[in-house]
Amino acid sequence: MNALRYLGRRAVSTVPMLLLVGLITFLLIHITPGDPASVVAGENATEEAIQEARRRLGLDKPFLVQFVTWLTSVLSGDLGTSFTSGKPVTELIFERMPITLSLTAGATLIGLLIAIPFGVFAATHRGSWADRTTILVTSMGIAAPEFFIGLLLVLVVALEWGILPATGYTPFSEDPIEWARGLILPSLALGLGIAAELTRQVRGAMIDVLSRDYIQTARAKGLSLFSIIVKHGLKNAAIPVVTVLGLQIRRLLGGTVIVEQIFAMNGVGSLAVRAVFHRDLPVLLGVALTTAIIVLIINLIVDLSYSYFDPKVRAG
Amino acid sequence: MQVITRTLAAAGLFATLTGAANAQGSFNTNGTVVFYDAVGNLTLDPQEPQNNSSFAQGMIMAIFDALVYLDPKGEPTPGLAQSWSYNADLTQFTMQLRPGVTFHDGAPFNADAVKKNFDRVISLGARAGFASLETMAALSAIEVTGPMEIRLTLKEPNGQLPYLLGSQAGMMISPAALEGNAFGAQLKPVGAGPYRVRSAESNVRTNATRYDGYWGGTAGRPAALEAQFVPDGRARLNALRSGQANLALIDPRQIAEAKAAGLEVQVNEKNSTWDFYLNVKRDNISNLKLRQAMMHGLDRAAIVDALGFGASQPTAQLFASSSPMYMKELDAIYPFDPAKAKKLVAEAGYPNGVDVTWLLLNTTEYRTLAEAIQAMWGEVGIRVKFDTVDTSQFVQFKRGPRGDVMMARWGGRPDPLQAFQEVAGATGSVNPGGAAVPEIDTLIAKARAMSPDNPARMEVLRQLNKLTTEQVSHIGIMTRSAVYAFKPGCITGLPAYLPTGNDRLNDVKMGASCK
Numbered sequence: 094m095n096a097l098r099y100l101g102r103r104a105v106s107t108v109p110m111l112l113l114v115g116l117i118t119f120l121l122i123h124i125t126p127g128d129p130a131s132v133v134a135g136e137n138a139t140e141e142a143i144q145e146a147r148r149r150l151g152l153d154k155p156f157l158v159q160f161v162t163w164l165t166s167v168l169s170g171d172l173g174t175s176f177t178s179g180k181p182v183t184e185l186i187f188e189r190m191p192i193t194l195s196l197t198a199g200a201t202l203i204g205l206l207i208a209i210p211f212g213v214f215a216a217t218h219r220g221s222w223a224d225r226t227t228i229l230v231t232s233m234g235i236a237a238p239e240f241f242i243g244l245l246l247v248l249v250v251a252l253e254w255g256i257l258p259a260t261g262y263t264p265f266s267e268d269p270i271e272w273a274r275g276l277i278l279p280s281l282a283l284g285l286g287i288a289a290e291l292t293r294q295v296r297g298a299m300i301d302v303l304s305r306d307y308i309q310t311a312r313a314k315g316l317s318l319f320s321i322i323v324k325h326g327l328k329n330a331a332i333p334v335v336t337v338l339g340l341q342i343r344r345l346l347g348g349t350v351i352v353e354q355i356f357a358m359n360g361v362g363s364l365a366v367r368a369v370f371h372r373d374l375p376v377l378l379g380v381a382l383t384t385a386i387i388v389l390i391i392n393l394i395v396d397l398s399y400s401y402f403d404p405k406v407r408a409g
Numbered sequence: 410m411q412v413i414t415r416t417l418a419a420a421g422l423f424a425t426l427t428g429a430a431n432a433q434g435s436f437n438t439n440g441t442v443v444f445y446d447a448v449g450n451l452t453l454d455p456q457e458p459q460n461n462s463s464f465a466q467g468m469i470m471a472i473f474d475a476l477v478y479l480d481p482k483g484e485p486t487p488g489l490a491q492s493w494s495y496n497a498d499l500t501q502f503t504m505q506l507r508p509g510v511t512f513h514d515g516a517p518f519n520a521d522a523v524k525k526n527f528d529r530v531i532s533l534g535a536r537a538g539f540a541s542l543e544t545m546a547a548l549s550a551i552e553v554t555g556p557m558e559i560r561l562t563l564k565e566p567n568g569q570l571p572y573l574l575g576s577q578a579g580m581m582i583s584p585a586a587l588e589g590n591a592f593g594a595q596l597k598p599v600g601a602g603p604y605r606v607r608s609a610e611s612n613v614r615t616n617a618t619r620y621d622g623y624w625g626g627t628a629g630r631p632a633a634l635e636a637q638f639v640p641d642g643r644a645r646l647n648a649l650r651s652g653q654a655n656l657a658l659i660d661p662r663q664i665a666e667a668k669a670a671g672l673e674v675q676v677n678e679k680n681s682t683w684d685f686y687l688n689v690k691r692d693n694i695s696n697l698k699l700r701q702a703m704m705h706g707l708d709r710a711a712i713v714d715a716l717g718f719g720a721s722q723p724t725a726q727l728f729a730s731s732s733p734m735y736m737k738e739l740d741a742i743y744p745f746d747p748a749k750a751k752k753l754v755a756e757a758g759y760p761n762g763v764d765v766t767w768l769l770l771n772t773t774e775y776r777t778l779a780e781a782i783q784a785m786w787g788e789v790g791i792r793v794k795f796d797t798v799d800t801s802q803f804v805q806f807k808r809g810p811r812g813d814v815m816m817a818r819w820g821g822r823p824d825p826l827q828a829f830q831e832v833a834g835a836t837g838s839v840n841p842g843g844a845a846v847p848e849i850d851t852l853i854a855k856a857r858a859m860s861p862d863n864p865a866r867m868e869v870l871r872q873l874n875k876l877t878t879e880q881v882s883h884i885g886i887m888t889r890s891a892v893y894a895f896k897p898g899c900i901t902g903l904p905a906y907l908p909t910g911n912d913r914l915n916d917v918k919m920g921a922s923c924k
Binding site for chain 1: 445451452456457459461462534535536537538542593594595610611612637639640641643644645647648650651652654669671726757769798799801802803804808838
């Protein structure tokens with residue numbers, strides 16, 4: 094019951110947040126130079142055609158009227174219609190969301206698969222050559238931007254070795270193997286940065302946990318190191334790691350914009366980039382709102398996970 | 410094998426290539442040409458404004474056959490209209506339509522279908538693209554005079570119809586698709602071209618399959634054509650190298666890289682140029698001596714060397730060197746001569762130099778070129794101040810309030826006369842100051858009242874080219890090319906198509922060994 098009440102409170106608190114996101118995005122788009130009506134009317138359009146496009150798109154109305162019209166439409170579940178393609182924004186986002194979500198999930202998986210073993214290994218071998226190497230490599234991983242890693246991976250793995258495709262996305266329903274092959278490089282480009290950040294977090298948290306009395310007691314009782322790490326260490330070290338993971342997933346959503354360009358994937362990031370170039374306001378607003386909702390859901394999941402990892406939080 | 414093919418006079422070359430390969434039966438007719446393009450299509454409606462852009466025509470032309478074909482040099486030849494004729498005073502234009510043509514949905518092509526298409530463009534009004542509007546604005550009546558004959562009555566003598574009907578206004582859509590006033594994304598893209606649409610995703614990809622009922626035949630054509638819009642040049646080249654694409658439009662700066670990777674590179678020079686539009690109503694620009702100084706102060710050869718990457722030629726004109734309109738002698742009128750330029754600036758009444766405001770469109774490509782020219786003109790006393798705007802704000806120049814000059818990528822037009830109308834004529838869409846001298850409008854009117862088959866028309870156009878260059882109605886910088894890369898021997902049938910900014914995909918073929 095408490096949990097339900099908590100979820101209800103959180104859901105209500107997201108409403109002003111989403112409103113604010115909508116308002117700020119609306120404002121930012123309107124103060125950005127550029128004229129959507131000119132873009133829609135096309136190259137060499139007459140003044141009459143531009144005005145007709147402005148009227149048709151509702152851009153001739155005052156700012157507040159435009160915002161309220163959009164908001165009313167959003168509240169009824171309609172994100173509007175793309176200025177340029179004429180398709181419903183919801184449909185455009187849903188068409189592309191599987192690509193971005195696959196990419197984000199792939200990157201997160203890669204991050205975790207690398208971070209947990211390497212972080213634990215570095216923590217259990219603190220001060221060793223392997224530990225120092227881990228710190229050095231993760232520092233480089235954090236510093237290297239996604240586009241750099243992406244281009245390097247394409248150059249070596251796709252173009253030199255020719256073992257994975259350099260671009261494109263195959264839907265899972267069409268060919269699961271090609272879907273996976275196409276996701277490896279972009280997920281690595283996105284995920285290696287996360288892996289570096291998480292490895293350091295896992296290492297730090299595990300060093301802290303491994304120095305606690307209950308771990309010493311477990312050791313004194315003769316439990317194996319593996320058993321101590323899995324049963325006691327990882328769960329107790331999880332809270333700071335999950336917090337950082339939540340932050341990193343938000344970063345990933347931003348990173349997909351770049352990675353989708355490099356790998357010619359038509360996900361939500363790419364949709365946003367094209368919407369910027371075409372001044373497609375409804376699409377931009379829809380993408381901003383959807384991304385904000387995803388981030389709020391991730392925040393909620395992270396918060397809820399605290400009570401799983403730490404019973405004291407649940408009791409509180 | 411690393412080969413650069415410069416396709417200049419491509420009609421003959423194309424015939425040779427396709428003829429030879431056909432004879433050997435060496436085409437892959439079961440494969441798919443996957444083309445990674447730098448331009449996408451928001452919708453597949455030829456009348457939609459975005460598709461009136463000179464740079465968005467590749468797939469559109471392959472789907473929607475036009476009444477008139479323009480040959481690679483831009484001259485009108487029969488398309489869905491088998492023949493046409495004007496009356497004596499060029500106020501009536503009658504077309505005999507090609508029999509036996511069907512649209513992709515099986516509907517017959519006839520005079521009623523043509524009328525329905527024209528009526529639809531007229532009813533769209535300002536929603537239609539500029540090229541279609543321009544054509545319809547010339548008409549006062551459309552009459553079906555027989556099952557396969559249609560007569561257009563013109564508001565005034567106009568010899569441009571064959572050219573105009575070779576572009577968007579002449580692209581025929583199946584009458585069934587036009588029911589219910591479908592427009593833009595709502596239109597079912599059913600044409601009569603060699604490829605029928607299987608699926609399309611706005612500004613992402615268009616998949617089309619060979620139309621076996623195409624009146625022009627299917628010999629040698631690949632089974633399917635897929636165009637993907639990939640804005641990043643590096644991704645396009647990477648896709649080609651790793652096999653996701655078998656044809657890619659690459660950036661000129663990637664030519665060396667593509668060659669080094671063993672790819673074949675084809676440079677199709679276009680009637681598309683980097684050009685300055687001038688507002689001759691401005692105090693400074695109205696002075697011919699200053700305009701001449703700008704011409705002399707421009708080191709086109711250096712610009713081409715540094716920024717052309719082998720895909721551009723220096724020119725002061727609006728045409729490719731392979732165009733019948735190109736006049737070599739005009740490029741010698743204003744050679745690079747900084748001393749003379751400086752003298753002309755002083756003679757124009759600016760002994761201490763002059764300020765010129767340049768409405769600069771804010772892209773890396775534009776800025777790189779702009780900074781080079783700013784430095785050159787600075788040396789001769791022309792102090793350029795950039796007024797930087799988003800690309801969608803270039804109307805600020807067209808309307809006149811901002812910018813003495815503006816540089817842009819001129820995309821070419823089906824009729825060379827249109828180039829002069831737009832850039833140098835009194836009502837030109839990129840010429841806010843009007844004609845530099847009244848004779849320009851006189852010559853434009855004279856050429857408009859001549860039919861394409863009148864030999865005197867070309868003479869008038871050449872006079873216009875000479876006059877607009879001498880009077881510096883615009884300042885050409887260098888030509889632009891569409892640069893393609895593909896695996897050696899993989900792609901043929903993609904000649905330079907001068908009338909638009911990009912090339913026709915209608916007759917593209919795959920080599921037998923190409924996948």
